[in-house]
Amino acid sequence: MAGHSKWGNIKHKKAATDAKRSKIWTKLIKEMTVAARLGGNNTGSNPRLRLAIEKATDANIPKNNINRAIQRGVGDVEGWHYEKIRYEGYGIHGAAIIIDTITDNRARTLAEVRHALSKQGGHLGTDGSVAFLFEYIGQLLFAPDTPEEELIEVALAAGVDDVITNNDGSIKVIFQPNNFAQIKATLEAAGFKSELSGVTMQPKTEVKFTGSQAINMQKLLDALENLDDAQDVYTNAVIISE
Structure with a gap:
């Protein structure tokens, strides 16, 4: 289905994120610590931790820092006192x-x-x-120059809930949050890398x-x-x- 323009908002948010890059590591480390505390250190059964580690890796956080954050979350390192x-x-x-x-x-x-x-x-x-005005979804957002028909074919075959083509040509793929890792991997294997991805709260x-x-x-x-x-x-x- 068609949707209104989202790309300008996404570009603004990405620019803002890049401008405060020094804060990103701290936020990602906190997220990994909390995710590990709430769901354990097994990424196979803790999708929140798996996503946090993926984001940390994309942000070039060293592996030692990632491991330390996880250990702090499960209690292997003293000094954990964060709460969500x-x-x-x-x-x-x-x-x-x-x-x-x-x-x-x-x-x-x-x-x-x-x-x-x-x-x-x-x-x-x-x-x-x-x-109550929001719902949890997994989403992948693709740039306006993404081949639309090919992406839709692969996405629907992967079991997504919806594919929305915005007026500016950007494409948003929506699916159940617990299918995030599988669907993202399937689309990337087919050559489609998203500009923005994650589990988010979508307004109704x-x-x-x-x-x-x-x-x-x-x-x-x-x-x-x-x-x-x-x-x-x-x-x-x-x-x-x-």
Whole structure:
């Protein structure tokens, strides 16, 4: 099915990520530690850890650092004191926002999230206030120059739930999160490497922003993503460039 343009938003997010590359290692190490603590160090039975290790490898984190993070998570290394906390809130015009954090200081993280929201015109909500507006999915996003028909054929044969071609030519493949590793490997084996991949929370409805409101909403999202303890930020806001 067809979808509206997403590529500009993805390029913006990737550029922002590249600009704060020094923080990426810290966030990925935290994620591996928490994933190992919650699901153990066996990547075969812990898909969250497997995905975290894959991202860490792509970010060129040394193997020793990866192993140390996993060992800390399962208790083989002293000093582990991170916890995963989710905050839910609202942006401009009530746009829904979810902020997943990993922190060693609840009070500090709560204060920073609340400040980032309020400074840019948003506010913190209660647990469950916006989570129902999202659903977990696995996704792969491919650049606009990807051969559409060939990708669709391989993706559907691999058992994906949907293939969405956006107006800008980018293609998003959606599937059940527990099939992430298998589907990604199948598509890569067929020569299709995604620009963005992962397990994410997809909004069931969207709120579109243009003009000055789009700029302000993007500032709010950037402020949240730049927080040291923020791991992922999800929103149903769609920023439309003019």
